[in-house]
Amino acid sequence: MLQINNLSKAFRGKQVLRDIRFSVAPGEIVGLIGMSGSGKSTIAKCMLGLEKPTEGEILWNGRSLLTWNQKSSWRQAIQIVFQDPRASLNPRWTIQRSLAEPLINFNMASDKRSKWQPKELDTRVQQLLLEVGLDERFMQRYPDELSTGQCQRVCIARALAPGPKLIVLDEPLSALDVTIQAQMLVLLKELHATQQVSYLFISHDIAVVSELCERVLVIDKGIIVEDNTAQGLIYDTKHAYTRKLLADTP
Numbered sequence: 001m002l003q004i005n006n007l008s009k010a011f012r013g014k015q016v017l018r019d020i021r022f023s024v025a026p027g028e029i030v031g032l033i034g035m036s037g038s039g040k041s042t043i044a045k046c047m048l049g050l051e052k053p054t055e056g057e058i059l060w061n062g063r064s065l066l067t068w069n070q071k072s073s074w075r076q077a078i079q080i081v082f083q084d085p086r087a088s089l090n091p092r093w094t095i096q097r098s099l100a101e102p103l104i105n106f107n108m109a110s111d112k113r114s115k116w117q118p119k120e121l122d123t124r125v126q127q128l129l130l131e132v133g134l135d136e137r138f139m140q141r142y143p144d145e146l147s148t149g150q151c152q153r154v155c156i157a158r159a160l161a162p163g164p165k166l167i168v169l170d171e172p173l174s175a176l177d178v179t180i181q182a183q184m185l186v187l188l189k190e191l192h193a194t195q196q197v198s199y200l201f202i203s204h205d206i207a208v209v210s211e212l213c214e215r216v217l218v219i220d221k222g223i224i225v226e227d228n229t230a231q232g233l234i235y236d237t238k239h240a241y242t243r244k245l246l247a248d249t250p
């Protein structure tokens with residue numbers, strides 16, 4: 001479904017990604033781990049069309065992102081959830097509005113030719129909230145009335161709204177307490193089981209990644225040094241850098 005070939009990225013001559021290549025199949029959960037500054041978010045931004053690769057190509061079912069960039073179908077197919085949920089929600093918007101916006105933008109009404117009826121829109125927003133374990137009472141609230149974990153649930157609901165095929169989760173648990181992290185992992189597993197969606201799960205936490213992901217990519221200074229199963233990563237580590245990451249894990 002997603003295919004990245006020879007992706008390189010430099011910022012003002014500074015090489016940040018080198019010859020990145022990997023693919024994500026429908027329904028797959030792929031982990032991407034590496035230390036801070038190794039280039040994980042830059043890969044995510046290139047996939048979202050937020051950064052332009054210096055070299056290489058990103059293909060979606062064989063079509064290039066670079067030529068398909070402006071099409072809303074690309075923006076609909078890949079969604080992202082960021083590390084800081086509070087910063088990625090508009091503080092002046094109710095939760096209802098934050099979730100209605102992507103539905104309207106991508107015209108995800110049940111009848112694609114007509115506009116959303118207000119009642120139908122509310123029903124869909126309620127449904128999205130329920131999918132992430134929140135109820136309709138949250139609709140009229142603002143982000144500052146929610147906990148960080150609840151904000152992240154809203155961000156996940158917002159990512160689900162356009163009916164994406166792939167969700168990039170860029171360190172989605174890092175801002176959360178450990179107990180909330182565990183609840184969020186349960187939610188992500190449930191959603192994966194019920195929605196037809198793949199994840200690219202970015203993290204620097206090897207324990208979390210090996211719990212959620214079937215396949216794991218390890219990135220070190222802009223180079224993917226390992227592409228392994230989650231099991232293989234721990235029991236048959238291919239690369240010295242991965243062994244170092246494992247050794248640093250409590």
Ligand code: ADP
Nearest residue numbers: 011012016034035036037038039040041042043
């Ligand atoms: P990670 O997400 O793994 O922590 P990033 O992809 O955010 O890493 O960053 C990788 C490297 O690229 C870092 O050295 C960072 O300083 C640099 N970088 C990221 N974005 C920019 C930018 N817009 N301009 C210049 N350098 C950048």
Ligand code: MG
Nearest residue numbers: 040041042170
């Ligand atoms: Mg990052």
